[in-house]
Amino acid sequence: KAGVTQTPRYLIKTRGQQVTLSCSPISGHRSVSWYQQTPGQGLQFLFEYFSETQRNKGNFPGRFSGRQFSNSRSEMNVSTLELGDSALYLCASSLDGQGVHEQYFGPGTRLTVT
Amino acid sequence: GDSVTQMEGPVTLSEEAFLTINCTYTATGYPSLFWYVQYPGEGLQLLLKATKADDKGSNKGFEATYRKETTSFHLEKGSVQVSDSAVYFCALRGLNTGNQFYFGTGTSLTVIP
Numbered sequence: 384k385a386g387v388t389q390t391p392r393y394l395i396k397t398r399g400q401q402v403t404l405s406c407s408p409i410s411g412h413r414s415v416s417w418y419q420q421t422p423g424q425g426l427q428f429l430f431e432y433f434s435e436t437q438r439n440k441g442n443f444p445g446r447f448s449g450r451q452f453s454n455s456r457s458e459m460n461v462s463t464l465e466l467g468d469s470a471l472y473l474c475a476s477s478l479d480g481q482g483v484h485e486q487y488f489g490p491g492t493r494l495t496v497t
Numbered sequence: 498g499d500s501v502t503q504m505e506g507p508v509t510l511s512e513e514a515f516l517t518i519n520c521t522y523t524a525t526g527y528p529s530l531f532w533y534v535q536y537p538g539e540g541l542q543l544l545l546k547a548t549k550a551d552d553k554g555s556n557k558g559f560e561a562t563y564r565k566e567t568t569s570f571h572l573e574k575g576s577v578q579v580s581d582s583a584v585y586f587c588a589l590r591g592l593n594t595g596n597q598f599y600f601g602t603g604t605s606l607t608v609i610p
Contacts, residue, residue, distance in 0.1 A: 387540075416598065425602040426541075426586065439597040473540055475598075485531055486598055488540035 384410055387489035389474050395495045401462040404492045408455050408476030414438075415457040416486060417449060420471040432457055433479060461494075469496045499524040503587050503601035510577055510608050518572040518604045520561075520587035528589040528596075530554075530563055530570040535584045535603070544572075544585070577608045 388407045396402050408415050416439075417429040428441035432451035449459040455476075461468055471493050475486035504519040522530065529548045533541040545554035550565035559574045570587060587601040 418600075426600045428597060428600075431597055475541075485543050485546055487543070488533075490540045 387474060387476050387487055389472075389489040389492050391492060392490065393493045393495075395497060396464050397497055398464055398466060400464050401460065402464060402494060403458055403460045404472055404474075404494075406457045406459075406474030406476075406489060408457070408474075409478075409487055412476035412478050412487070413455050414477045414479040415451055415455065416475045416477075417457070417459050418473040418475065419443075420473055420491070421469075426473075429459065464496045466496050468494065470494060499528065499589060499591060499596075499599045501587050501589055501599050501601040503585075503604050505602075505604070506584075507605040507607060510606070512579055512608055512610050513576045514608075516572070516574040516577045516581075516606070518585055518587075518606070520570045520572065520601060522568050522570065522587075522589050524568075524589055524591060526592055527565070528591050530561070531588040531590070531598075532559070532561055532570070532572050533586040533588060533600075535586065537583075541586060577606075579608045579610055582606055582608050 390405045414433045416431040419427045431439040435451045446462045451457045471491045473491045475488045477486045478484045500523045502521050531546045532544040534544045535541045545556040547554040547563040553562045561570050561572045584603045584605045586603045590598045
């Protein structure tokens with residue numbers, strides 16, 4: 384099976400712009416989570432989508448949003464970019480249902496805001 | 498709420514040294530526990546997991562035992578290699594469907610020849 388894929392791998396944006404990142408989960412996985420990783424704050428949970436619905440949400444401002452499509456692919460959007468949004472954005476998918484299932488991570492999208 | 502606490506890094510060891518990275522957790526009930534590893538420039542990879550008390554997860558010479566009495570899941574390896582240099586994350590997920598994952602802050606390990 385193909386792993387979790389994220390596009391693009393690298394992005395450079397200017398303050399005030401907006402950006403959309405994409406994530407394709409492993410085939411059959413219905414849960415997709417997004418994380419922000421920075422040297423100072425570590426790995427921080429943004430949100431999780433399951434069956435096109437946001438199921439869990441971290442503590443991020445409303446500038447960060449996401450959605451999930453019927454094929455489980457997910458996008459996250461950041462509007463009005465700030466310098467502090469520069470980070471590695473990681474997507475993870477998991478096979479959900481009865482029991483607990485580990486998450487599988489993509490390689491990430493490196494966002495640089497100038 | 499649920500949380501994970503990892504030992505602070507960075508950790509520097511010589512090749513063939515013994516490794517321990519401490520992880521303790523706070524959770525309601527009996528969560529599943531995980532160790533993930535992140536190599537430079539990559540996403541996180543699942544290293545091992547344990548889903549119930551006294552379970553031992555193991556992979557690539559690493560192992561960790563789910564200790565309910567001490568709420569711990571310490572990662573160990575008997576003899577580290579240079580290729581083990583990476584950042585290690587402890588994580589938990591509650592048993593109920595829909596529970597989110599909680600990650601520790603990560604511990605950076607450097608192994609020198």
